[in-house]
Each structure stands twice: as structure tokens, then as C-alpha cells.
Amino acid sequence: MQTLAIIGGTGLTELPELNDKKVHQNINTDLGKPSGDIIEGELHGQRLLFLPRHGELQAVAPHRINYRANMLALQQLGAENIIAVNAVGGIHCDAIAGHMSVPHQIVDYTWGREHTFFDGLFKPLDHIEFSHPYDEILRQKLIGILSKQRLNHGYSDTGVYAATQGPRLESIAEIKRLERDGCDLVGMTGMPEAALARELNIPYASLCLVVNPAAGKSDALITIEDIRQVLTQGMQEIKEIIVAFTKA
Numbered sequence: 001m002q003t004l005a006i007i008g009g010t011g012l013t014e015l016p017e018l019n020d021k022k023v024h025q026n027i028n029t030d031l032g033k034p035s036g037d038i039i040e041g042e043l044h045g046q047r048l049l050f051l052p053r054h055g056e057l058q059a060v061a062p063h064r065i066n067y068r069a070n071m072l073a074l075q076q077l078g079a080e081n082i083i084a085v086n087a088v089g090g091i092h093c094d095a096i097a098g099h100m101s102v103p104h105q106i107v108d109y110t111w112g113r114e115h116t117f118f119d120g121l122f123k124p125l126d127h128i129e130f131s132h133p134y135d136e137i138l139r140q141k142l143i144g145i146l147s148k149q150r151l152n153h154g155y156s157d158t159g160v161y162a163a164t165q166g167p168r169l170e171s172i173a174e175i176k177r178l179e180r181d182g183c184d185l186v187g188m189t190g191m192p193e194a195a196l197a198r199e200l201n202i203p204y205a206s207l208c209l210v211v212n213p214a215a216g217k218s219d220a221l222i223t224i225e226d227i228r229q230v231l232t233q234g235m236q237e238i239k240e241i242i243v244a245f246t247k248a
């Protein structure tokens with residue numbers, strides 16, 4: 001049985017669809033504790049692991065997440081593939097609230113995060129290949145499912161994800177800069193997660209839900225209330241996509 005890990009982002013703290021649930025509590029790794037308990041379960045003959053990236057209470061800020069411990073914990077429990085769920089702001093004109101995207105590229109604007117296992121301390125210095133940050137097989141499988149799903153706000157099969165530091169949202173000038181850099185989506189947790197998965201050789205892809213137009217991309221200011229509304233409906237769609245993914 002293959003083991004698929006899901007890293008749940010903002011708005012996705014549990015997967016009630018899982019059968020035979022078992023909770024891995026107080027996990028420890030050589031680099032500390034992951035964001036929260038990892039739920040193990042089964043769905044359509046596939047073993048699933050679920051880790052809420054910001055913790056069960058959604059209280060861990062993006063720059064304080066122990067991404068390395070999260071990845072080591074998933075590896076320890078046997079994760080063979082990882083799908084990361086990310087709530088993002090939309091920069092590209094197609095990326096309206098509720099839109100889904102399976103990004104193919106990433107630009108890292110984060111700083112000060114523990115971002116590698118190959119730091120010469122935990123593991124000897126090494127330089128991983130990262131031309132294509134996301135696993136193409138997982139991406140194509142996700143895209144195949146999105147193409148068959150009835151989605152309220154459509155999807156994109158490519159996208160450049162800008163990983164920003166947060167937790168604040170961006171200024172309009174910052175979003176214009178990201179746009180000039182070729183970015184389509186903006187979120188706070190895509191890095192170093194994607195690179196750490198590659199360092200551990202675990203295939204990794206991201207499923208993004210646009211929850212707001214990025215700063216300056218609509219006439220209105222971004223409100224948490226608007227984001228919450230999109231999250232509620234969008235995460236329901238994401239759960240359906242995950243269920244379909246385990247069937248495919």
C-alpha cells in the first residue's frame with residue numbers, strides 16, 4: 001500500500017473522510033517537533049497521513065513552522081508522496097478567489113527560516129537539483145482530477161508561486177514586483193517546504209486555493225472575513241479532490 005501525505009494549510013485542519021484513524025501524538029524528530037499530531041488513516045486502499053501545517057489550532061505563524069521537523073516526521077511515518085495544500089493570494093488575472101492552481105515553479109522570498117538539511121551540521125553540505133521544484137507525476141495526476149471535477153471557479157495547470165515571509169500580507173508595490181518577476185500566486189508557506197521534500201527525495205506537489213486577490217488586484221482591501229468565506233467553500237472542493245486522488 002502506498003503512503004500519501006497531505007499537508008493541510010490554512011482552512012484545512014482535518015480530513016474527516018479518513019477511515020480507521022490513528023493519531024500519532026507528540027512526535028519527535030532529530031530536529032524537533034512537527035506542527036501537530038499526524039493523523040493516519042485509510043482511503044480507497046491507500047494509506048494517508050495528514051499533518052496540519054499551522055497546528056490543530058492554526059496558531060503557528062508561517063515563519064515559525066518547523067518545516068524540517070514536519071518533513072522528517074512524515075518521512076519517519078513512511079510518506080512516499082506529499083500533496084501540500086496552500087491558501088494563496090491571486091496575482092495572475094485568472095487567479096480569482098476560489099480558483100485552484102497546481103503550480104509548476106516557485107520563487108523564494110522568505111528569509112531566516114531553517115531551510116535545509118544539508119547545512120553541514122545535520123547533514124554534510126550538498127546542493128540538490130531544483131530546476132523543477134514540483135514532482136511532475138503528482139502534478140499531472142492532480143491536474144487530471146481537476147479537469148474532471150466540477151469546480152466553481154476553474155483551475156490552472158501551471159503557475160509560479162511566490163513564497164513570502166508573512167505573516168502580514170504584501171503591499172501593492174511588493175505585488176507589482178512579484179508580478180514583474182513572473183509570479184502568478186503568492187503564499188507564505190511554499191518554501192522551504194518544497195525544497196526540503198526534494199532534499200529527502202519525497203515527490204511533492206502543491207494544490208493551491210486562491211482565497212483573495214493579491215494586494216492591488218481588486219478595488220477593495222483584503223478582509224479576513226472575505227478570505228474565510230472563500231476558504232469554507234474552497235476547502236470542501238479540495239477535500240473532494242483529495243478523495244478523488246486516492247481513487248485514481
Ligand code: HPA
Nearest residue numbers: 087088089186187188214
Ligand atoms: N499573500 C500572501 N499569502 C497569502 C495571501 C496573500 O495575499 N492570501 C493567502 N495567503
